[in-house]
Structure formats: C-alpha cells, structure tokens
Amino acid sequence: MKRTTLRLGQLLLMGLVTLGFDLPMASVRSQPASQTRTTTVQFPPADKHQLTQLLQQAPQLQQQSWPQLLQTLAAKFEGAAYKGGLLDQNPQEELVLSLSQFDCVLFVETVLAIARTLTVENPSSQVFSEAVQTQRYRQGQLQGYCSRLHYFSEWIADNQRRGLVENITPSLGGIPLQKQLNFMSQHRQSYPQLKSNQANWQCIQAMEIRLQSLPLYYIPQGQIRGIEISLQPGDIVVVATAIPGLDVTHAGLVYQMPNQAKGLIHASPGGSVRIAPDLATYVANVDQSIGIIVARPQNPQQ
Numbered sequence: 001m002k003r004t005t006l007r008l009g010q011l012l013l014m015g016l017v018t019l020g021f022d023l024p025m026a027s028v029r030s031q032p033a034s035q036t037r038t039t040t041v042q043f044p045p046a047d048k049h050q051l052t053q054l055l056q057q058a059p060q061l062q063q064q065s066w067p068q069l070l071q072t073l074a075a076k077f078e079g080a081a082y083k084g085g086l087l088d089q090n091p092q093e094e095l096v097l098s099l100s101q102f103d104c105v106l107f108v109e110t111v112l113a114i115a116r117t118l119t120v121e122n123p124s125s126q127v128f129s130e131a132v133q134t135q136r137y138r139q140g141q142l143q144g145y146c147s148r149l150h151y152f153s154e155w156i157a158d159n160q161r162r163g164l165v166e167n168i169t170p171s172l173g174g175i176p177l178q179k180q181l182n183f184m185s186q187h188r189q190s191y192p193q194l195k196s197n198q199a200n201w202q203c204i205q206a207m208e209i210r211l212q213s214l215p216l217y218y219i220p221q222g223q224i225r226g227i228e229i230s231l232q233p234g235d236i237v238v239v240a241t242a243i244p245g246l247d248v249t250h251a252g253l254v255y256q257m258p259n260q261a262k263g264l265i266h267a268s269p270g271g272s273v274r275i276a277p278d279l280a281t282y283v284a285n286v287d288q289s290i291g292i293i294v295a296r297p298q299n300p301q302q
Contacts, residue, residue: 040142041129042090043097048125050099054114055123062118066299069118070234074111074253074265077102080273088192093145095133104251105152107267108236109135111253112164112297115234119300135159145193146203151181152238153216153247156295165236165295167217172227172294174217181211183245216247220291224280228262236295237264237279242288250286254279 054076061069083101098106113131117123134140137147138158149155159165185205188194194201218240219227231237233256238248252266255275264276264283276282283289 040092040094041097042094043125043129044100047097047099051114051125051128054099055117055125055128058118058123066115066297066302067233067235070111070115070253070297071255071265073114074107074234074255074273075275077107077111077273078265078275080267082267082269082271082273084269087148091193093142093148095129095136095142097129097132102267102273104267104269105155107273108251108253111234112236115297116300134162135164145197145200146207150184150204150207151211151247152251153181153214153293154211156236156293157214160295163298165297167293167295168235169217169219169293169295172219172230173223174219174293177216177218177240177247179216179245179247180208181214181245181247182208183243184208186245216293218291218293221280221284221289224283224292228279231262231279231294232256232296234297236297237283238293238295239283239286239289240291240293241286242290248293249289252276 061072064072077099080099081101082103083098084103086098086101086103086106087096089096096106097110099110102110109132112135113128116131117128120127133142135155136149137143138149138154140162141147149158156165156167160167184191184194185201185208188201194204231254233254235254237252237254239250240247241249243249250266252264255263255265257263257277261277262279264279265273266276267273268276283292
C-alpha cells in the first residue's frame with residue numbers, strides 16, 4: 001500500500017490543526033441547551049433538508065445499539081465529498097454545519113451529533129446544531145475563534161469532562177506521549193485568523209501554555225493489532241504523529257467489517273468519506289504516524 005504523506009497544507013485543510021483550547025481538569029457539567037445556542041449558524045438548506053429526512057428515520061434507527069447506530073450513521077455518508085477548511089471560510093467564528101462535505105474532524109463531529117440527536121424525544125435540527133456546538137467548543141460555548149477546540153487532544157479532554165466521550169487509550173495500554181503542543185503558534189502565517197489578528201494570536205499562545213499540563217497517551221503502532229478486539233464500532237480513532245508540536249494528523253471512526261475485522265471510516269483527503277478495511281494497516285501508512293489515540297463516545301441514555 002502506498003504510504004500516505006500529509007503535508008502542512010493538508011493538515012490545515014483536514015481540520016486537525018485548526019481546531020482552539022483551555023484546560024483546568026476540574027469537573028464541568030454540560031451546559032443546558034438554552035445556554036449553548038448560537039445565532040450565527042452556517043447550514044446549507046439542502047443539508048438541513050437531508051438532516052430532516054434522516055431524522056424521520058428515528059423510529060427505526062433508535063432500535064439499534066449505540067455502537068451500531070454510530071456505524072450505521074457514519075455509513076450513510078460514505079461517498080460524501082471531502083472539503084478542507086470549511087470551518088475557516090469566515091473571518092468571524094460561526095457554527096458551521098454540513099452533511100454533504102466534510103474534513104475528517106467535521107465528519108466525526110457530525111456523526112456523533114446526529115446520534116445524540118436521535119436519543120432525545122423530539123429530534124430536530126436545533127438539537128443537532130446544539131450538539132455540534134457542544135462538542136466543538138470549550139465547555140460547549142462558542143465565544144470566538146479561540147474557543148474552538150483546535151488540538152484534538154483537548155477536544156477529547158474537554159468532551160470527557162462533560163461526559164460526552166471517554167479517553168480509553170490508557171486502559172488499552174497506551175503510553176505517555178511526550179511533546180509540547182505548539183504547532184499553531186509555530187505556524188502563525190498558515191492561519192488567516194492568527195496572522196492578521198493579534199488578539200487571536202495571543203489567545204492561542206496562552207491556550208498552548210495551558211495545554212502543557214494536559215497528559216497525553218497513545219497506543220504505539222506495533223500494539224494496534226493487539227487491541228483491535230477491544231474496539232467498538234463508532235470509537236473515535238485519531239492518528240498520533242511524530243510531527244513537532246502536533247498531537248494527531250487524522251481522525252475517523254472504527255468500522256466493523258462483515259468478517260469482524262476493524263476498519264476505519266473517515267473523510268479522506270483522497271476525496272471522500274470512505275472505509276479503510278484494515279485499521280492497523282491504514283495507520284501504518286500515514287506519514288510520520290506513531291500510533292493512535294482512542295476515545296469512546298458515551299451513550300446519553302446510559
């Protein structure tokens with residue numbers, strides 16, 4: 001298999017280094033829906049209609065187990081177009097929603113948000129948009145560019161504090177990942193919202209300093225095959241990297257193949273949402289990959 005090489009421009013487009021952060025590990029409860037709403041939403045009408053049609057299937061979809069629901073929803077977007085930079089087209093931070101084109105992080109967020117929407121009594125596009133915002137921004141609050149969870153390690157930590165995911169990397173035998181997260185500040189000119197906005201620049205620098213206290217763990221490449229049996233459909237898998245200042249370079253969801261092998265469904269820079277049939281092999285062929293980080297989406301009904 002050809003080794004996948006990801007250059008800086010591709011990383012930026014994939015959404016993995018355009019995500020924003022903060023820490024203190026104190027427990028934070030999820031914000032009530034009335035406090036997580038935002039009036040600045042970008043959601044194409046055709047995509048909103050597609051969501052409405054999908055939510056009409058709620059009675060059937062709600063009969064599935066949580067892992068199977070995540071896999072079923074992810075598969076519904078197979079073939080959807082890959083599009084980088086969707087969250088950064090407007091100088092002002094707004095809630096970007098899409099069901100027709102994705103970068104790798106947007107794909108993961110969308111599938112999880114739809115699944116959570118289907119667990120409520122009256123699923124709606126408003127519930128979906130609030131679910132996306134809750135995942136994407138620190139403590140679920142959209143308060144500008146710097147409130148976005150730019151580094152995926154913080155995305156996991158912040159969502160875990162609010163009971164939305166569980167970082168299962170340590171329990172799977174993960175080992176410490178020793179590195180300082182400062183990729184954004186070291187590549188300021190690659191970010192339109194940083195190179196021309198001093199306030200954003202200073203905020204990102206402060207965020208990266210706070211992230212120095214965030215413990216990082218990963219499962220080395222050679223151990224992936226051994227832990228695949230413990231993975232469930234819909235688990236979030238991100239590819240840990242040797243690139244200085246950066247934690248991960250790609251994200252997707254575990255996809256269980258008909259033969260029970262573990263694959264990865266993801267928005268591929270190759271052009272679309274697709275299924276890689278062998279997770280370990282796929283990760284091994286990502287340039288500068290060193291292993292994976294795994295987070296398990298939590299069922300809101302449990």
